[in-house]
Amino acid sequence: MENTTAEQADEAMAVVDRAQRQVAAEVGLPRIYWWGMAVGWLALGLIDQFGPAWLTVVATVGFGMGHSAFAARLLSGRRRTGRLQVSAAVAGRRVPFVVVGMLLGLVGVTILASMALKADGTGHPAVWSAALTALVTGFGGPEILRTLLRWTRA
Numbered sequence: 001m002e003n004t005t006a007e008q009a010d011e012a013m014a015v016v017d018r019a020q021r022q023v024a025a026e027v028g029l030p031r032i033y034w035w036g037m038a039v040g041w042l043a044l045g046l047i048d049q050f051g052p053a054w055l056t057v058v059a060t061v062g063f064g065m066g067h068s069a070f071a072a073r074l075l076s077g078r079r080r081t082g083r084l085q086v087s088a089a090v091a092g093r094r095v096p097f098v099v100v101g102m103l104l105g106l107v108g109v110t111i112l113a114s115m116a117l118k119a120d121g122t123g124h125p126a127v128w129s130a131a132l133t134a135l136v137t138g139f140g141g142p143e144i145l146r147t148l149l150r151w152t153r154a
Contacts, residue, residue, distance in 0.1 A: 029071065029074050029099070029145065030074070031141075031142060033071070033141075034137055034138055034142060037067070037134075037138075038135070040067070041133050041134040041137060042131055043059070044059055044130060045128075045129065045131065049125075067103075071096070098145065098148050098149055102145060102148055106133050106136070106137060109129075109133055111129075113125075113129035113133070114126050114128075117129055
């Protein structure tokens with residue numbers, strides 16, 4: 001290692017950088033997580049639209065608690081994902097904050113869509129806005145998270 005040239009060092013650093021970017025791209029949540037979120041979101045919309053208010057509150061709190069327990073296990077790195085298993089230290093401590101921020105953003109989208117649909121006179125605005133968010137979450141969740149992680153450098 002004493003006779004390492006600057007070019008060899010640069011090449012080695014480039015290899016390390018590519019490997020780090022590849023690992024960072026793999027950190028996330030499996031597709032089934034996002035479809036589970038989508039189903040839960042739609043269920044909450046249906047409960048809100050057709051159930052009593054107390055059931056909406058109980059279901060929302062239960063969904064939040066279940067989600068936080070499930071996501072915490074997946075993001076800890078102790079469970080194997082599709083191609084990679086990393087520890088929380090390697091994944092980064094900001095990833096859970098980005099996930100929570102993303103979910104709060106989706107809550108905001110749901111509320112705004114429901115208000116707009118209600119103002120427009122659409123029947124069952126809670127169901128339609130929940131369905132919209134469920135579709136976005138199910139189909140685009142991993143890509144949205146990957147983009148947010150890149151933007152926040154998490």
